[in-house]
Amino acid sequence: MEDYQGYCPICETGVTYRVEGSWYRDQLFCPSCPNGSIPRERALALILNELCPNWRDKRIHESSPAGRGISVKMVQQCAGYVGTQFFAGIEQGSINNGWRNENLEEQTFPDGAFDIVVSLDVMEHVYSPDKVFREIHRTLASGGIYLCTFPVRKSQVDGWERRFELLPDGNRHDIKEPEIHGNPASSEGSIVTIDWGYDLHQTIAAWAAFDVSVYRFSDQTHGILGEYTEVVACRKRPLAGDNPAIIHPALTTRDAALIERDSPNRLETVEHYASTLEEEIKALKRELRAAKENITGLIEVNNQLLANLTKARA
Structure with missing residues (x-):
């Protein structure tokens, strides 16, 4: 062994x-x-x-x-x-x-x-x-x-x-x-x-x-x-x-702060947390749309450059 x-x-x-x-x-x-x-x-x-x-x-x-x-x-x-x-x-x-x-x-x-x-x-x-x-x-x-x-x-x-x-x-x-x-x-x-x-x-x-x-x-x-x-x-x-004695380390600092804060109602904390995540998701979607538009514009510019190069070679 x-x-x-x-x-x-x-x-x-x-x-x-x-x-x-x-x-x-x-x-x-x-x-x-x-x-x-x-x-x-x-x-x-x-x-x-x-x-x-x-x-x-x-x-x-x-x-x-x-x-x-x-x-x-x-x-x-x-x-x-x-x-x-x-x-x-x-x-x-x-x-x-x-x-x-x-x-x-x-x-x-x-x-x-x-x-x-x-x-x-x-x-x-x-x-x-x-x-x-x-x-x-x-x-x-x-x-x-x-x-x-x-x-x-x-x-x-x-x-x-x-x-x-x-x-x-x-x-x-x-x-x-x-x-x-x-x-x-x-x-x-x-x-x-x-x-x-x-x-x-x-x-x-x-x-x-x-x-x-x-x-x-x-x-x-x-x-x-x-x-x-x-x-x-x-x-x-x-x-x-309650403020939990143990916060799971997978949670971010922001998550931990939300969970540990002195809230009179745990549901309030959860709802606030969900609302924050929803706003972040919306912002990410906006950034994704903008990125797609930029990519589309770059593709159009690239196609135009290829067309010009083809004409120049002819």
């Missing part, structure tokens, strides 16, 4: 990705990243940079950060970064082993506390994903985004399926064969609770008022190869009169 040349979106430099096995999801490393990085971390970093290039100035909550790659970069470069882990039996909101203790299903953060929420392979380990998405929606500011990765089963259409059920006596009834993943906060690992499927975007949007996008990759340049490369982006829809 050969190594790959590319550009890492985490360390933002040209690199040679190191292949350490056929399971690229966990074995395609960037040796230049802080403690290395793997494909799903680079995929999330790529989308983070695209959707919010000024993320360093934002308030970010990361659940269950890993000690490498984009997690380390956010800790180092974002002053508003908060990392949390979940420790059962410990007071919520308290600090334990250097981490704030938070249950994603019942967070202690106030409403609108963050502009961005991030999690890498966490959502397949929560028992009530509907509660988690609603809590993340609550803690995001208007227009804020939640970026997450988790395995999406190719053979599954339904948005989500349980792998086991918790019984009233506290025991577990397995519906599928138990599967354990690594856990940065526990040597015992974390059991997989949920299988996610193709319709996950519709499921999430039904749980909370998010606009949901799913990104999939086969991207050798950025080292995003192998299985389960999806990044799910959930944007909290702004309400009328």
